Amino acid sequence: MELATLKQTKISAELNSIAEKVLNEIRITEAECLTLYNQAELGFLGWLANIVRGKKNGNKVFFNRNFHIEPTNLCVFHCKFCSYSRTLKEEGDGWFMTQEQMLHIVEKYKNEPVTEVHIVGGVHPKLTMEWFGEVFEKIKKKSPNLHIKAFTAVELEYMFRKAKVSYTDGMKYLQSCGMDSIPGGGAEIFDEGIRKEICADKADASQWLAIHKAAHEIGMHSNATMLYGHIEKFEHRVDHMNRLRNLQDETNGFNTFIPLKFRKENNEMSHVGEVSVIEDLRNYAISRIFLDNFNHIKAYWPMIGRQTAQLSLAFGVDDLDGTIDDSTKIYSMAGAEEKSPSLTTEELIQMIKAVGRTAVERDTLYGVVNEWN
Ligand code: V47
Numbered sequence: 624m625e626l627a628t629l630k631q632t633k634i635s636a637e638l639n640s641i642a643e644k645v646l647n648e649i650r651i652t653e654a655e656c657l658t659l660y661n662q663a664e665l666g667f668l669g670w671l672a673n674i675v676r677g678k679k680n681g682n683k684v685f686f687n688r689n690f691h692i693e694p695t696n697l698c699v700f701h702c703k704f705c706s707y708s709r710t711l712k713e714e715g716d717g718w719f720m721t722q723e724q725m726l727h728i729v730e731k732y733k734n735e736p737v738t739e740v741h742i743v744g745g746v747h748p749k750l751t752m753e754w755f756g757e758v759f760e761k762i763k764k765k766s767p768n769l770h771i772k773a774f775t776a777v778e779l780e781y782m783f784r785k786a787k788v789s790y791t792d793g794m795k796y797l798q799s800c801g802m803d804s805i806p807g808g809g810a811e812i813f814d815e816g817i818r819k820e821i822c823a824d825k826a827d828a829s830q831w832l833a834i835h836k837a838a839h840e841i842g843m844h845s846n847a848t849m850l851y852g853h854i855e856k857f858e859h860r861v862d863h864m865n866r867l868r869n870l871q872d873e874t875n876g877f878n879t880f881i882p883l884k885f886r887k888e889n890n891e892m893s894h895v896g897e898v899s900v901i902e903d904l905r906n907y908a909i910s911r912i913f914l915d916n917f918n919h920i921k922a923y924w925p926m927i928g929r930q931t932a933q934l935s936l937a938f939g940v941d942d943l944d945g946t947i948d949d950s951t952k953i954y955s956m957a958g959a960e961e962k963s964p965s966l967t968t969e970e971l972i973q974m975i976k977a978v979g980r981t982a983v984e985r986d987t988l989y990g991v992v993n994e995w996n
């Protein structure tokens with residue numbers, strides 16, 4: 624047998640045995656996940672991830688109706704990939720909202736059928752735990768049924784440190800003020816070496832994980848992200864997802880995993896470039912295959928664009944986030960596909976139906992609000 628044929632046989636034997644495990648619902652190892660990244664081509668990954676997705680979520684594709692509040696883009700940290708933040712000394716396009724301004728946004732949506740507000744922004748020393756506690760109480764007074772999903776673990780770590788409270792006490796306090804869950808940001812890539820290169824000064828991996836654990840332990844749910852396609856290697860992605868899979872085994876508190884593609888405009892890492900759409904789809908598929916204890920994989924459409932988001936539905940994704948209504952700036956400033964990210968519910972439903980799936984409007988915790996076959 625020729626060497627090339629031999630090699631091919633070996634590769635397909637490895638991939639075959641991974642596929643067999645996945646089809647029999649046996650967890651794959653970190654080494655097998657790395658094999659998928661290194662060797663598996665798009666068609667194979669799509670086929671396998673689609674089976675896993677179908678078993679977990681049937682024909683359903685989820686979305687929710689939400690709006691964003693970004694209280695400030697002034698930030699004490701200096702992540703090199705961030706196009707959005709400004710230092711505390713910078714003015715110009717920096718902003719800082721008052722409580723009244725935040726409540727004004729909530730007021731605007733009071734009679735709209737939205738179920739969630741997503742609050743996230745820069746880390747500003749004036750925005751303390753108590754200040755936000757007050758805002759949450761006021762939001763709940765206005766809109767008692769609005770789910771408040773707020774703060775990355777990075778913002779929380781800073782607030783709790785300043786307030787000198789433990790993660791558990793801090794989470795309990797914010798929960799008592801009306802906060803309902805935590806979004807997935809700030810995770811980036813957990814590997815300590817890569818973190819040192821791209822976001823050296825903010826909460827590290829163990830702090831990020833400990834905050835999510837503390838939240839899960841008091842009954843709150845959260846999401847998890849992974850910023851990929853920059854200087855990390857495949858093994859760092861595997862390590863990142865493995866740490867999440869381990870915590871999920873302990874707490875079962877994560878709702879969904881959201882891979883975030885690094886976008887290169889207007890930041891200190893522009894020279895790194897961006898990965899291809901094929902790599903995006905491979906990454907969605909591999910995360911779907913590896914994270915067997917996560918029910919949902921979300922494609923954040925403002926970041927990758929509507930068409931790639933639609934394609935991702937054939938590569939393991941079952942959630943397209945929300946209608947958003949042009950209220951976030953994080954991505955448009957980083958060169959995302961969607962400059963004014965807004966989709967009507969009708970458009971989102973059409974996008975889902977066009978690929979033969981059932982559109983399901985969900986609340987934050989995946990309770991079904993409405994369904995379109
Ligand atoms: O942590 C910043 C990322 C995150 C860039 O939980 C960038 O439902 C790509 O986590 N290129 C914050 N990404 C946003 C976030 C999020 C978004 C949507 C839904 C949810 C959810 C969470 O944005 C940051 C960072 O990883 N980010 N700059 C950039 N240039």
Ligand code: SF4
Pocket residue numbers: 698699700701702705706707708744745746777822825
């Ligand atoms: Fe600040 Fe978040 Fe930007 Fe980092 S990613 S600089 S923590 S706003």
